[in-house]
Amino acid sequence: GDPEPVQDFCVAAPHGSGELAFPGLPCKPSSSVVSDDFFFAAHARGASTDNAMGSGVTPGNVDAFPGLNTLGVSINRVDLAPGGVNPLHSHPRAAELVHVVGGDMLVGFVSTEGRFFSKVVREGESFVIPRGLMHFQYNVGKSAARAMTVFNSQLPGVVFAAQALFGAEPEIPDAVLAKSFQVDAEIIKLIKSKNRKG
Ligand code: GLV
Ligand code: MN
Numbered sequence: 001g002d003p004e005p006v007q008d009f010c011v012a013a014p015h016g017s018g019e020l021a022f023p024g025l026p027c028k029p030s031s032s033v034v035s036d037d038f039f040f041a042a043h044a045r046g047a048s049t050d051n052a053m054g055s056g057v058t059p060g061n062v063d064a065f066p067g068l069n070t071l072g073v074s075i076n077r078v079d080l081a082p083g084g085v086n087p088l089h090s091h092p093r094a095a096e097l098v099h100v101v102g103g104d105m106l107v108g109f110v111s112t113e114g115r116f117f118s119k120v121v122r123e124g125e126s127f128v129i130p131r132g133l134m135h136f137q138y139n140v141g142k143s144a145a146r147a148m149t150v151f152n153s154q155l156p157g158v159v160f161a162a163q164a165l166f167g168a169e170p171e172i173p174d175a176v177l178a179k180s181f182q183v184d185a186e187i188i189k190l191i192k193s194k195n196r197k198g
Contacts, residue, residue: 001152002072011037012066046079054084062154080139094156096129103145109135167195
């Protein structure tokens, strides 16, 4: 998890209002901190799932919720249409607790030994993703599914597998990807065409 705080709170000052601090973000003056700094309403509604993945994630990290600064936790809302997937990704700085609040989703991750662990998780149930491991959520039900995902970091970071490898800027050479995946460069170009912007 993140470093231990050395004060009750350190509500992040608006971006650009202070020096860059490590760890975390600079605090706004304690005297100007109000109850609403500890309140976050964006998860009352979900993100649109009207996209190629059938999925929408609403982040609740320190960038969205400055009151989390130095507190070592954060929360996302994940909405999935039937058949929708929150595609394969990992969080370099946090374990993730997936708590399903509606519908049925297959949740899975792959360990460093290459073992795939997965479970169909239903309303009211939870599944945990160890820090840094590649994982996904896939709606296997007939109706919309929803989960709250909780992290032991204020800024877990996210690396989407397909985007990181096939959508990087500037691009990773086709030859490197073709060799790595043991396929023809044509296949690499096809996958790149689906992951590169513009
Ligand atoms: C789900 O995996 C999330 O990162 O919110
Ligand atoms: Mn995740």
